[in-house]
Amino acid sequence: MELEDSEPPFLKTYKALFGDMVEEERTKRVHENMFSVDEYELPLVDLSGLSLGNFDREDCKKAIADAASRWGFFQVVNHGISTDILARMKLEQVKLFKQPFYKKANENVFNLAKNCYSWGSPTATSLMQFSWSEAFHFPLTNMKGLREFTSFSSPIEEYARLVFDLAQNISETLAEHLGCKSTTFFVENCKPSSCYLRMNRYPQCPISSKVFGFVPHTDSDFLTILYQDHIGGLQLMRDGEWISVKPTPDALIINIGDLFQAWCNGVYKSIEHRVVTNPEVERFSVAYFFCPSYDTLIKSYSEKHSIYKEFTFEEYRQQVQEDVKHTGSKIGLRRFLR
Numbered sequence: 185m186e187l188e189d190s191e192p193p194f195l196k197t198y199k200a201l202f203g204d205m206v207e208e209e210r211t212k213r214v215h216e217n218m219f220s221v222d223e224y225e226l227p228l229v230d231l232s233g234l235s236l237g238n239f240d241r242e243d244c245k246k247a248i249a250d251a252a253s254r255w256g257f258f259q260v261v262n263h264g265i266s267t268d269i270l271a272r273m274k275l276e277q278v279k280l281f282k283q284p285f286y287k288k289a290n291e292n293v294f295n296l297a298k299n300c301y302s303w304g305s306p307t308a309t310s311l312m313q314f315s316w317s318e319a320f321h322f323p324l325t326n327m328k329g330l331r332e333f334t335s336f337s338s339p340i341e342e343y344a345r346l347v348f349d350l351a352q353n354i355s356e357t358l359a360e361h362l363g364c365k366s367t368t369f370f371v372e373n374c375k376p377s378s379c380y381l382r383m384n385r386y387p388q389c390p391i392s393s394k395v396f397g398f399v400p401h402t403d404s405d406f407l408t409i410l411y412q413d414h415i416g417g418l419q420l421m422r423d424g425e426w427i428s429v430k431p432t433p434d435a436l437i438i439n440i441g442d443l444f445q446a447w448c449n450g451v452y453k454s455i456e457h458r459v460v461t462n463p464e465v466e467r468f469s470v471a472y473f474f475c476p477s478y479d480t481l482i483k484s485y486s487e488k489h490s491i492y493k494e495f496t497f498e499e500y501r502q503q504v505q506e507d508v509k510h511t512g513s514k515i516g517l518r519r520f521l522r
């Protein structure tokens with residue numbers, strides 16, 4: 185590997201896991217792809233309805249709640265984040281990943297929390313636990329380090345600010361639809377500093393028919409807002425089958441996370457999703473995780489009955505980490521069923 189190469193050494197490092205697959209894939213005439221599934225368009229919600237008159241507003245709120253309960257995943261347009269900011273953020277993202285690998289892996293480039301860069305899956309014992317991707321995972325407790333690295337008044341920072349408002353707005357809307365007239369839950373517990381931003385890059389993959397870009401999982405937050413490029417690769421579980429999400433330019437994808445599912449007692453669904461890689465091109469995405477502070481108690485909004493035991497966000501995170509360490513995968517909310 186050249187010193188300046190930005191590509192993580194997947195094949196060399198994980199040789200034991202991949203065996204002869206690269207050669208097999210190269211010489212095969214017919215390419216069977218176990219991840220190739222039907223493509224769907226997610227429900228699309230035009231958020232301009234939220235700022236219009238009462239009638240449109242109610243329609244828009246209903247469309248959001250319907251999508252969150254029936255799909256757990258939907259896309260939004262007219263979300264208030266300009267094409268220009270999205271494009272400038274993407275440029276910064278590419279710049280980050282194009283740094284030499286040794287620098288990404290060995291240096292605390294951003295002066296932020298340690299270990300914010302990760303690649304591959306060091307604990308994977310089988311191919312099914314492996315993710316062919318690299319990521320920068322930023323806690324948003326402190327944007328200072330990031331600001332020092334990127335150009336001042338960074339578009340990443342601007343995006344994080346705007347997307348926080350969007351997440352808060354959608355959470356409030358979903359809560360209102362459940363009949364919570366004036367809930368202050370999200371305002372009180374979810375602050376910009378308790379959220380996370382993860383920039384993902386999925387390098388082109390010579391064994392893409394056999395390895396995930398991101399293993400199947402649900403998100404451990406209230407909701408996630410995803411900005412993806414035009415390549416595609418995100419798939420989700422729907423009625424017991426995997427389906428592939430068709431990218432829509434400039435739309436943002438919203439998905440319900442585990443905490444929301446627990447809070448609303450299962451009305452809105454945290455859906456399993458995964459990413460598949462591409463043999464020819466790289467793909468970029470940015471996930472914003474709308475999270476509460478660690479000590480926030482997560483329990484059903486309704487006094488009536490609740491499916492899950494109560495837990496703090498910290499307890500949930502720790503349990504997820506322990507399960508991944510001991511079983512190789514996340515068990516998630518099933519652990520907290522009453």
Ligand SMILES: O=C(O)CCC(=O)C(=O)O
Pocket residue numbers: 382384398403410412417418457459468469470471
């Ligand atoms: O890159 C994607 O499309 C999805 C990423 C994702 O699921 C995550 O970061 O949790």
Ligand SMILES: [Fe+2]
Pocket residue numbers: 401402403408457
């Ligand atoms: Fe996810």
